[in-house]
Amino acid sequence: MILLAAKEVFAKHGYHAAKIDDIVAAAGVARGTFYLYFEDKRTIFAEIVDRAFARLGMAIVRVDTEDPTRSVAEQVRGNVRAIVHELLADPATTKILLSDAVGLDAAFDRKLISFYEEVGKLLASSLEDGQERGIVLPGDARIFAIMTLGALKETIYQVLMRELAYPEERLIEELYGFLCRGYLRIPG
Numbered sequence: 001m002i003l004l005a006a007k008e009v010f011a012k013h014g015y016h017a018a019k020i021d022d023i024v025a026a027a028g029v030a031r032g033t034f035y036l037y038f039e040d041k042r043t044i045f046a047e048i049v050d051r052a053f054a055r056l057g058m059a060i061v062r063v064d065t066e067d068p069t070r071s072v073a074e075q076v077r078g079n080v081r082a083i084v085h086e087l088l089a090d091p092a093t094t095k096i097l098l099s100d101a102v103g104l105d106a107a108f109d110r111k112l113i114s115f116y117e118e119v120g121k122l123l124a125s126s127l128e129d130g131q132e133r134g135i136v137l138p139g140d141a142r143i144f145a146i147m148t149l150g151a152l153k154e155t156i157y158q159v160l161m162r163e164l165a166y167p168e169e170r171l172i173e174e175l176y177g178f179l180c181r182g183y184l185r186i187p188g
Contacts, residue, residue: 001028002033003047003051006023007048007092007093010048010092010096011092015096042105048093049101049108052090052096055086056083056119057118059086060079060083060119060122062122062126063129065129065130072130072135072186077172077176080179081172084168084171087156088156088160088168094160095161098161099157120146123149124141124142127145137185139183148179156171159171
């Protein structure tokens with residue numbers, strides 16, 4: 001209950017303007033109750049971000065080009081669908097991740113960079129595998145991974161921050177199509 005209230009307060013006011021009093025008022029708990037679970041505002045903010053990272057990490061599945069039950073296209077589209085769904089399902093946390101978490105402090109920046117580095121490595125490894133199988137164009141897989149993350153992050157950021165009314169499925173298909181018109185060469 002406190003975490004949910006904190007997400008909404010951070011999403012509405014931003015990290016720096018949000019106050020513990022705002023969080024406890026939104027949660028309907030006493031200030032002392034807050035401190036039973038969290039040391040300070042940064043601690044609850046970090047918990048929200050850590051949980052979001054865990055959910056996103058679980059949404060990404062390595063593409064298996066040898067899977068006889070699912071085509072590569074289905075698997076790639078499935079990964080795009082899982083990531084987009086996870087980001088749109090919790091707009092408050094996504095706004096926090098894409099705006100407030102950046103530049104909070106040096107330790108938090110290291111945490112963000114570490115997360116994106118891990119996701120980037122996973123994606124780059126998948127892209128290198130795809131290059132070996134001829135479904136990804138030759139090129140620097142790490143740069144391809146960075147561009148992919150950038151396109152995904154900026155698309156979701158713009159949709160949420162500007163409150164654009166795009167159905168989730170349309171975003172998935174447009175992002176998947178963008179990848180296919182770029183470095184992917186997936187039959188079917």
